[in-house]
Amino acid sequence: MRLRDERQLAETLQRGLPRAILLSSDEPLLVQEAAGQVREAALAAGVEERVPFHVDSPSFDFRQLLDSSASLSLFASRRLLELRLGSAGLGQQGSAAVLEWLAGNSEDVLLVLSPRLDARAQKAKWVLALEKEGVHLPLWPPGLDGMGRWVQQRLRSARVTVDEEGLTFLVSRLEGNLLAAAQVVDRLALQGGGKAWTVESLAEELDDDARYTPFELIDAALAGDGARAHRMLAVLREEGLEPLALVALLARELRILLGLREAADRGTPLGAAMASARVLKRRQGLVERALRRLSRAVLAGALRDLALVDQGAKGMNAVVPFEELDRLLLRLAGYRTTPLALRSRRYLEP
Numbered sequence: 584m585r586l587r588d589e590r591q592l593a594e595t596l597q598r599g600l601p602r603a604i605l606l607s608s609d610e611p612l613l614v615q616e617a618a619g620q621v622r623e624a625a626l627a628a629g630v631e632e633r634v635p636f637h638v639d640s641p642s643f644d645f646r647q648l649l650d651s652s653a654s655l656s657l658f659a660s661r662r663l664l665e666l667r668l669g670s671a672g673l674g675q676q677g678s679a680a681v682l683e684w685l686a687g688n689s690e691d692v693l694l695v696l697s698p699r700l701d702a703r704a705q706k707a708k709w710v711l712a713l714e715k716e717g718v719h720l721p722l723w724p725p726g727l728d729g730m731g732r733w734v735q736q737r738l739r740s741a742r743v744t745v746d747e748e749g750l751t752f753l754v755s756r757l758e759g760n761l762l763a764a765a766q767v768v769d770r771l772a773l774q775g776g777g778k779a780w781t782v783e784s785l786a787e788e789l790d791d792d793a794r795y796t797p798f799e800l801i802d803a804a805l806a807g808d809g810a811r812a813h814r815m816l817a818v819l820r821e822e823g824l825e826p827l828a829l830v831a832l833l834a835r836e837l838r839i840l841l842g843l844r845e846a847a848d849r850g851t852p853l854g855a856a857m858a859s860a861r862v863l864k865r866r867q868g869l870v871e872r873a874l875r876r877l878s879r880a881v882l883a884g885a886l887r888d889l890a891l892v893d894q895g896a897k898g899m900n901a902v903v904p905f906e907e908l909d910r911l912l913l914r915l916a917g918y919r920t921t922p923l924a925l926r927s928r929r930y931l932e933p
Contacts, residue, residue, distance in 0.1 A: 586720040589617055595718055596624035603685060603693040603717030605710065607700045612761045613722035614696055618665075621694055625663045630692055632662040638677065639669045645680035651691075661690050668697045678709040685709075685716050693717070724761060727831055730754050734764055741772040745780040748863055752782045755798050756789065759828070782865060795819055797832050800912070802866070805873040809916035816909055826896045826904035833911070834889050841882040844874055876917055885911055888923040 586592050595601065606617050622633065636648055651664060666681075673681065684693060693713075700710065700721065713719060725733040731754045738745055745753060757764045767789065771780060774788075795815050803812040819829075839860050846856040853874070857867050888911055895902025902923065910920040 584718050585714055586718055589613075589620070589720070589722070592617060592620060592718070592720050596620060600624055600628040600630065600692060601717040603695070603713050605695045605697060605713050605717070605719040606722060607697040607719070608722035608724075609699040610722060610724045610761055612765055613724065617720060617722060618694065618696060622663065625692060630661045630663050632660060633665060634662050635665045635667060637667050637669075638673070641674060643677070645677050648680055649684060649687075661692065663692050663694055666693065666695045668695065670698055672697070672704070673707075673709060678707060681709040682712055685712050724759070727759055727835070730757070730759055730764075733761070734768070737764065737768045738771075741768050743768060743771045743780065744778070745771075745785070746782075747861075748782050749780050749785050751861065751863060752785055756785075756796065782863065795822075797824065797829050800829075801833060801836055802869060804912040804915040805869055807873075807876065807917050809913045809918045812912045812916055813909060816905070816912060820905055826908060827893065829908060830889055830893045830896060830904075833908075834886065834893075837882055837886050837889065840870070840874065840877065841879065841886065843870065844877065844879045844882055847874065848879065873915075877915065881914070884922045885915060891923050 584595075586595065604621055606614050606621075608614050625633075634651055636643075638645075648664060648666060651662075668677075681693075681695070695713070700707075704710065705721075710719065731750060734754055734757070735745075735750060738750075753764075753767065757767065771788070778784075780788075795818050797819065800812055800815045800819060803815055839862070843853065843856050843860060843862075847853050853871055854867070857870060862870055888907065891900065891902055892904050892907045892911070894900045895907070896904045907923055910923070914920045914922075
């Protein structure tokens, strides 16, 4: 059976320990915590011994898995066999071994921890056989849109109170990093459950972790400090920032700014428009000053350019993402740079 989420996994484990469990994801924290649920359920069911197998190379001998179950003596207890797959996956030999194990009558429990399985891999014989004999839970990260709900749920579980603006600040600070989010929530929980966290107290608490972030980069551009934005982009690029991550954040910011610009042009008070768009109070002055400089045409053009940068980052055209992001940020800062869409067509050819 294929499960939808961690809650369904918990319900399944309460009813009884499946013979085989597959957890697949590229998000280490989600796999780690779901595997923890399985291990606790295994202990509660009397499965006390855990045998790990690390598949870290194509030459891994999968007979170890089969021999381990075959060597179970009459008086030995059941064991939790953990098959931890690397980026290479199972391969032909591993698939055959898992199919053979599933077809056998071992009383052990098989837990497979796998990287994310694409649509084709989810239809592999061994995956379908495991789903028939046990359960498969694909674990998907919440993404930027769902990060707020994910953090809020974790805060509630830890009995940590954060106001709405503080939550928005926290999510922006974490940049979609679930492991960092879990660590921050644990850190706040250690301060005691009676404290209500605000933007100011969160910023003070987390100040020791200060470094350049994409959010500070965007704010530097909106503040008109193009030189600083240029330097920050270079540093973030060296630190391994993925262009698509910055594209997503910039697109969100530009849509908000464009909406505010259009609202202001219609005569809507900017303060009311910013409150409706949930712009943090501490950023409202920055946004207001930026909108005095940025016309609707500039913002709409920046969004069009950003779509082309997105395609370039995905290999769909010949755009060099970081070069164009640099030009776009400088344009938002007030510098004169020619929009990508108006330059030579050769930049846009695959």
